[in-house]
Each structure stands twice: as C-alpha cells, then as structure tokens.
Amino acid sequence: MLHEFSLDGRTALVTGGSKGLGYAMARALARAGADVAIASRHVEELKAAAERLAAETKRRCEPIVCDVTRGDEVDGMVAEAIRRLRHIDVLVNNAGINIRNVTFDQTEEEFRRILDVNLVGLFLVGRAVGRHMVERGSGSVINLASMLGLVGLAGRPGYTASKGAVIQLTRTMALEWASRGVRVNALCPGPFLTEINTPVLNNPEANRFFIERIPLGRWGQPDELAGAVVFLASDASSFMTGASLVIDGGWTAQ
Numbered sequence: 001m002l003h004e005f006s007l008d009g010r011t012a013l014v015t016g017g018s019k020g021l022g023y024a025m026a027r028a029l030a031r032a033g034a035d036v037a038i039a040s041r042h043v044e045e046l047k048a049a050a051e052r053l054a055a056e057t058k059r060r061c062e063p064i065v066c067d068v069t070r071g072d073e074v075d076g077m078v079a080e081a082i083r084r085l086r087h088i089d090v091l092v093n094n095a096g097i098n099i100r101n102v103t104f105d106q107t108e109e110e111f112r113r114i115l116d117v118n119l120v121g122l123f124l125v126g127r128a129v130g131r132h133m134v135e136r137g138s139g140s141v142i143n144l145a146s147m148l149g150l151v152g153l154a155g156r157p158g159y160t161a162s163k164g165a166v167i168q169l170t171r172t173m174a175l176e177w178a179s180r181g182v183r184v185n186a187l188c189p190g191p192f193l194t195e196i197n198t199p200v201l202n203n204p205e206a207n208r209f210f211i212e213r214i215p216l217g218r219w220g221q222p223d224e225l226a227g228a229v230v231f232l233a234s235d236a237s238s239f240m241t242g243a244s245l246v247i248d249g250g251w252t253a254q
C-alpha cells in the first residue's frame, strides 16, 4: 500500500457501523490500520458486529450504543469514543434511514423522521466530533450523502431532501474548519446491496427499474466503498475538502 493511504496509528468513529455500508467502511479503515469505534441503536447487533470486525481485522473495535437523533446521547457517545480511543482522527457520519413514498403519500411524520436521522443526527455528530478535531488541529470527516443528494428520484421526497442538505452542510463545515486542519467531504453512493434497499430488492419491478438505470448493470457491493473511504480518511486526500465523491455505477453520468 502507498504510505499516503495508511491509517496506522489513527482512530475512526463510524456511526451506523453495525451493518451495511457502515460496517464495510469500518472494516476498510481497520484494514488500513485504524482502531475504530462503531455506533448504532441496537446493542446486541452492535456488539456482535464489533466482535466480528475485531476478529476479521485484528484491530480494536469499540461498540458504543447511540441514537444520533438525541443530542444528549451523541455528546455521551463522542466523549466515550474519545475516552476509549484517546482521540478521533476520522469520522464516518453514516447512520441513515429511508422511508419511500411519493410526495402526496409521504406523511409529515415520515418526512420529519428522515430529516431527523439523516440530517439533524449527522449535524449533531459532526458538530461534536468537529469540535474535538478543531481543538486537536487535525481530522477528516466523511459525511454519507447519496447520489440522491445530486439527482432527484420519484418516490423519495424526504430522502432526496435530506441528502441534498448533507452535501450543503458538508461544504459549510469544510469552509468553517479548513483553516483549523480539519477536512470535511461527502461520499455519494449509488445503489448498494444493503438492508436499507430491501423494499426495492424484494420488488421485481422496482429492482428491474434500478438495474436498467445503472450503467454498470448491477448493484454495488458494500466493499466497493472501501477504497473511497480509506482515500478520504487518509493523507491521500490531503488537498481535498468540501467535495462530493460519487460512487454510483454511473447513474449520475446520465
């Protein structure tokens, strides 16, 4: 590995790290040398994931239960991650949900819930970890947006709004912290095979609609984000901040 990509001696916090893209990215960071903490709401699933990750990578993996929509829990989780890992070099701000409905059918409660997790939760975690990174004068924050922060899709009003806002919040955090040694970038995945997409995968018509629109002709595998997350986390991306990196099988090239 080129030494610019090495995360030896670094530490990372990954929210939503118990499964899906969060787990795959936490594992990639650990494989590049980082000790990691993963956070999510369901304690048993989280603990099992941390044990599996530590066994797979031989790196330290600390499970910390947290609902990112609760400011008090977020502050406690970040303090605990700093206590266990000594500091945080990398934040992968990844916890997220989707509730699919066309605009006329999306309830106010659904819309608010999506924004609460995907945007407010990401803001709360980013603010808490950003404060710590700015005090230390270094760090890399990776905010999970989506290709659906860049293009629209019928049936996703809350989700597309939340992800577009994540891209804008990323730019503002990047500008505020650039002179303090902290970089902030957005990662914009396309369609990946994780639980969040179960409703699409279980619906043959919706699944076909997706595959026909992915130029590479297939869903992404979670491990196909490994290179991007290690790049953004490491010194390999040292001149990059406020940017959005798209990994979408070509969807947004159309």
Ligand SMILES: NC(=O)c1ccc[n+]([C@@H]2O[C@H](COP(=O)([O-])OP(=O)(O)OC[C@H]3O[C@@H](n4cnc5c(N)ncnc54)[C@H](OP(=O)(O)O)[C@@H]3O)[C@@H](O)[C@H]2O)c1
Pocket (backbone or CB within 6 Å): 015, 016, 017, 018, 019, 020, 021, 022, 039, 040, 041, 042, 045, 066, 067, 068, 069, 094, 095, 096, 097, 117, 121, 144, 145, 146, 147, 188, 189, 190, 191, 192, 193, 194, 195, 196, 197
């Ligand atoms: N998969 C895709 O195609 C795709 C594409 C573009 C962007 N993304 C984004 O990538 C991120 C991860 O998605 P994924 O596909 O890996 O989803 P996933 O498999 O459903 O995993 C979501 C993770 O977030 C956690 N989580 C959900 N709500 C939370 C909350 N309130 N507080 C703390 N943790 C919470 C979940 O654990 P608990 O339920 O136990 O809390 C789980 O660990 C999301 O932000 C998603 O929008 C995904």
